[in-house]
Amino acid sequence: MALAAINLSEVSISFEGNTVLHNVSLNVTEGESVAIIGPSGQGKSILLKLMAGLVPPTKGKVLVRGENLFEISGARRQKLINKIGMLFQKNALFDSLTCGENIAFPLREVTELSEKEIQKISEEFLAAVGIGHAKNLYPDEISGGMQKRLGIARALALHPELIFYDDPTAGLDPITSRKIIDLILHLKSKNTSTLIAVTNDMNRAYQLADRIWMVVDQQVIDAGTVEQTKQHKDPRIRQFISGEINGPLTSMAGGE
Amino acid sequence: MFEHFVSFTEMTTHAIFSAFRPPVRIKESFQQLYFVANQSLIIIVFCVCFAAMVTILESSFHMRLVVQNDSMVPGFAAMLILRELGAVVTALLLTSRVGAGIAAEVGLMQTTEQIDALKMLGIDPVQYLVLPRLFACIFGGMILTIVADLVCIYSAMLVSDMYLGFSPAMFISGMRRFVHFKDLIFSVIKGASFGVVIPLVSCHFGFRCKSGAEGVGLATTNSVVTSSIVIIIIDFVLSYLFTHF
Numbered sequence: 310m311a312l313a314a315i316n317l318s319e320v321s322i323s324f325e326g327n328t329v330l331h332n333v334s335l336n337v338t339e340g341e342s343v344a345i346i347g348p349s350g351q352g353k354s355i356l357l358k359l360m361a362g363l364v365p366p367t368k369g370k371v372l373v374r375g376e377n378l379f380e381i382s383g384a385r386r387q388k389l390i391n392k393i394g395m396l397f398q399k400n401a402l403f404d405s406l407t408c409g410e411n412i413a414f415p416l417r418e419v420t421e422l423s424e425k426e427i428q429k430i431s432e433e434f435l436a437a438v439g440i441g442h443a444k445n446l447y448p449d450e451i452s453g454g455m456q457k458r459l460g461i462a463r464a465l466a467l468h469p470e471l472i473f474y475d476d477p478t479a480g481l482d483p484i485t486s487r488k489i490i491d492l493i494l495h496l497k498s499k500n501t502s503t504l505i506a507v508t509n510d511m512n513r514a515y516q517l518a519d520r521i522w523m524v525v526d527q528q529v530i531d532a533g534t535v536e537q538t539k540q541h542k543d544p545r546i547r548q549f550i551s552g553e554i555n556g557p558l559t560s561m562a563g564g565e
Numbered sequence: 566m567f568e569h570f571v572s573f574t575e576m577t578t579h580a581i582f583s584a585f586r587p588p589v590r591i592k593e594s595f596q597q598l599y600f601v602a603n604q605s606l607i608i609i610v611f612c613v614c615f616a617a618m619v620t621i622l623e624s625s626f627h628m629r630l631v632v633q634n635d636s637m638v639p640g641f642a643a644m645l646i647l648r649e650l651g652a653v654v655t656a657l658l659l660t661s662r663v664g665a666g667i668a669a670e671v672g673l674m675q676t677t678e679q680i681d682a683l684k685m686l687g688i689d690p691v692q693y694l695v696l697p698r699l700f701a702c703i704f705g706g707m708i709l710t711i712v713a714d715l716v717c718i719y720s721a722m723l724v725s726d727m728y729l730g731f732s733p734a735m736f737i738s739g740m741r742r743f744v745h746f747k748d749l750i751f752s753v754i755k756g757a758s759f760g761v762v763i764p765l766v767s768c769h770f771g772f773r774c775k776s777g778a779e780g781v782g783l784a785t786t787n788s789v790v791t792s793s794i795v796i797i798i799i800d801f802v803l804s805y806l807f808t809h810f
Binding site: 358361363386387390391393394395397398399400401402403404414415418419 | 681685
């Protein structure tokens with residue numbers, strides 16, 4: 310049986326009395342690619358942050374490779390954190406650092422590498438995502454697509470075995486978003502990592518995922534593989550895929 | 566209000582404990598000290614100059630009005646400058662210059678998920694962001710307070726020479742009758758205490774910043790207002806304590 314990279318057991322999370330997720334239990338196996346879809350405001354990013362250990366659950370347990378990130382500390386926690394990479398929705402690039410320094414920063418903080426090695430690695434990563442020429446530019450001096458690429462390069466700089474992507478193609482044109490997904494898949498196959506991505510673009514979800522989850526009504530529906538998702542009977546999944554205006558998701562959002 | 570107090574206390578306690586565990590961020594701390602001292606120096610020198618000139622002119626005016634004699638003005642003004650003016654004016658200017666900057670910077674980092682990105686690297690945001698700024702504001706506050714005291718006294722001496730008829734020798738002689746070395750120490754203690762308040766309050770509001778331009782603006786305003794109020798309260802407490810020495 311394959312190892313569980315992530316295990317959520319009866320997890321609930323609330324903010325100021327509002328329940329976002331209720332009693333969610335899920336597993337992600339090592340090496341798997343999962344796409345998380347769902348209407349806006351349903352808690353996709355919160356689910357991702359729960360799994361990454363950025364937000365503690367109100368109830369239940371989140372285990373990353375069998376360990377609860379909120380119950381371990383010191384070197385043990387750092388070792389586990391080093392295996393996790395994340396691309397944030399707004400990229401979260403350090404705006405006071407240049408593109409090259411953004412990649413060098415995690416290497417300086419976490420590894421014992423020499424400055425020469427760090428420079429070499431950051432140049433390699435910038436080249437791998439196709440922005441080698443932007444090494445000395447600041448994040449606000451490059452385009453949105455380049456910022457995404459830089460965010461991916463930084464997330465991968467420590468060779469994580471578990472990578473979270475929060476809406477990696479948000480706000481990008483179709484060609485650039487296709488390139489970004491190709492890049493993510495290329496780097497995944499190269500690093501044989503586990504991948505979990507939030508996206509609202511079904512084409513990108515199909516391209517990216519082994520399995521698709523949908524976050525809706527405080528629950529996470531495991532819609533199965535791409536083919537199973539396309540054939541799924543749940544009317545909420547069907548409406549989300551088809552993009553129909555009328556349906557259960559519209560009434561849930563307070564529409565007509 | 567109570568919620569703010571609890572989270573502020575948590576952050577402060579966390580900062581104190583994290584000061585005793587590695588890594589010690591010496592480079593970042595000196596970068597922040599440079600930012601605090603260098604970028605605030607000119608505005609502080611300029612403002613305290615005028616504050617001191619107003620103080621000595623007003624002191625002379627009131628003494629002449631009440632006791633028809635302003636011979637004690639140099640000593641009186643110098644003591645007021647050292648025990649109160651230099652430290653407080655410096656702290657209030659630092660609050661608006663540095664505190665607002667810290668709140669906006671940390672607030673923007675919070676809303677753009679940069680703080681989450683630090684956590685994903687296993688970096689403690691309090692240790693990384695608060696401690697270097699705390700170090701910089703404590704030492705920067707002390708240094709700038711001493712500079713402000715010296716500038717204040719010099720400008721008060723110039724004004725008293727030009728408009729009140731006290732030569733520099735008379736001013737210094739009057740000052741030596743009233744002012745003691747402990748007054749300078751009190752001033753530096755005040756500077757350091759205010760230096761503790763500014764980064765802690767500013768980082769607290771930055772960490773709690775809500776998203777959007779309005780959120781960052783509100784965090785900045787709240788940090789400046791709260792820091793100013795806390796500085797004035799601490800000033801009262803310290804002044805009260807120092808009157809016993």
